[in-house]
Amino acid sequence: MSSLSRFYNGKAVVLAPMEDVTDAVFRELSRDVGADLCFTEFVNVEGLLRGCRNARRKLKLAPVDQPTVIQIYGSNPERLAEAAHVAESAGPVFIDINCGCWVPKIAGRGAGAGWLRDPAAMVAMAKMVVANTGVPITVKTRIGYGPESEMPIVDLARRLEDAGVAALTVHCRTAQMGHSGAADWSWARKAREVVSIPVIVNGDIKSAEDAKRALDETGCAGVMVGRRAIDHPWIFREARALLDRGETDPGPTARERLELCMRHLQMNTAERGEPYGVRVTRRHLTGYLKGLRGAAELRRQLLFSDSLSECLGILSEALPHAEYAGASPAPFAASALTADCGLDDGLSTI
Numbered sequence: 001m002s003s004l005s006r007f008y009n010g011k012a013v014v015l016a017p018m019e020d021v022t023d024a025v026f027r028e029l030s031r032d033v034g035a036d037l038c039f040t041e042f043v044n045v046e047g048l049l050r051g052c053r054n055a056r057r058k059l060k061l062a063p064v065d066q067p068t069v070i071q072i073y074g075s076n077p078e079r080l081a082e083a084a085h086v087a088e089s090a091g092p093v094f095i096d097i098n099c100g101c102w103v104p105k106i107a108g109r110g111a112g113a114g115w116l117r118d119p120a121a122m123v124a125m126a127k128m129v130v131a132n133t134g135v136p137i138t139v140k141t142r143i144g145y146g147p148e149s150e151m152p153i154v155d156l157a158r159r160l161e162d163a164g165v166a167a168l169t170v171h172c173r174t175a176q177m178g179h180s181g182a183a184d185w186s187w188a189r190k191a192r193e194v195v196s197i198p199v200i201v202n203g204d205i206k207s208a209e210d211a212k213r214a215l216d217e218t219g220c221a222g223v224m225v226g227r228r229a230i231d232h233p234w235i236f237r238e239a240r241a242l243l244d245r246g247e248t249d250p251g252p253t254a255r256e257r258l259e260l261c262m263r264h265l266q267m268n269t270a271e272r273g274e275p276y277g278v279r280v281t282r283r284h285l286t287g288y289l290k291g292l293r294g295a296a297e298l299r300r301q302l303l304f305s306d307s308l309s310e311c312l313g314i315l316s317e318a319l320p321h322a323e324y325a326g327a328s329p330a331p332f333a334a335s336a337l338t339a340d341c342g343l344d345d346g347l348s349t350i
């Protein structure tokens with residue numbers, strides 16, 4: 001039995017690594033609403049080995065921040081192996097190698113999905129990282145670079161398992177697809193069928209029903225949720241209810257939505273100070289406020305303030321009257337999946 005099956009137990013619901021999103025604060029919030037396992041943002045190995053401030057921030061795992069996976073990326077096998085060894089001391093449950101980021105400034109330099117252009121090199125790199133690291137090494141990748149006639153993911157899964165990789169996450173698109181087109185979960189099933197390590201299916205899981213359907217259709221050990229969690233972290237609670245008890249969670253109450261806005265703003269500001277802490281929370285607020293009566297006006301007011309106390313004032317005033325505008329909160333509307341994630345570094349659609 002794989003050493004990771006205690007995490008990937010056939011119904012694990014995992015928070016995807018997302019640059020500028022899955023920091024310590026967002027991991028805590030996601031875990032509080034049911035995420036079983038959380039990934040960090042990806043960490044550049046050169047930054048990590050040089051001890052850059054951003055890399056150090058990403059590597060810092062508080063004792064309660066568990067179980068968390070640190071994800072690293074780079075194009076040089078020796079540097080990846082060295083970085084994985086350093087990252088071990090931060091105490092992650094395992095270390096994941098990003099072989100799926102399609103963004104040109106990363107994949108174009110041979111890191112991320114760039115590895116998919118040379119599967120043999122990817123396997124050799126994974127083998128080297130495994131050999132030099134004391135915690136399990138996992139890989140997150142895509143079905144192929146695109147547009148191969150036969151996707152390499154199935155053969156790759158087999159070879160990565162042979163290289164000692166402990167689990168594999170499959171984002172069911174090619175690198176060339178970026179985030180467009182539908183994720184084809186059947187590739188995760190095909191990969192899962194040829195290996196005994198856990199395979200986690202990723203791509204377009206936007207609701208509890210999607211999570212269940214993805215697990216049923218693929219037989220995977222877990223599902224990984226990315227963009228939907230940004231505006232609707234309650235997806236973890238909803239998925240847990242459905243997967244564990246066969247129940248439909250009614251979704252967050254109107255009050256819960258406002259309270260999450262307040263808590264996220266407070267936590268981000270405690271972590272990063274004002275005004276940055278307020279600004280980085282904004283990308284979540286449209287989603288958190290979704291369906292509420294007066295949401296548009298609230299959003300407008302919040303977008304115009306960089307001050308925590310002002311934002312909290314606006315939200316506290318709304319709290320006693322919190323209610324949904326319509327009968328149905330429409331919890332599964334996928335507004336954020338194609339929306340701008342609020343990032344301005346060109347990585348918003350990794």
Ligand SMILES: Cc1cc2nc3c(=O)[nH]c(=O)nc-3n(C[C@H](O)[C@H](O)[C@H](O)COP(=O)(O)O)c2cc1C
Nearest residue numbers: 016017018019041042171203204225226227348350
């Ligand atoms: C804002 C943003 C940042 C991302 N950053 C990373 C990252 O650091 N590492 C990674 O492997 N994937 C990253 N991704 C990709 C997601 O982990 C995930 O594979 C992708 O969004 C598909 O899942 P989804 O359809 O549930 O969003 C990012 C995606 C988004 C939207």
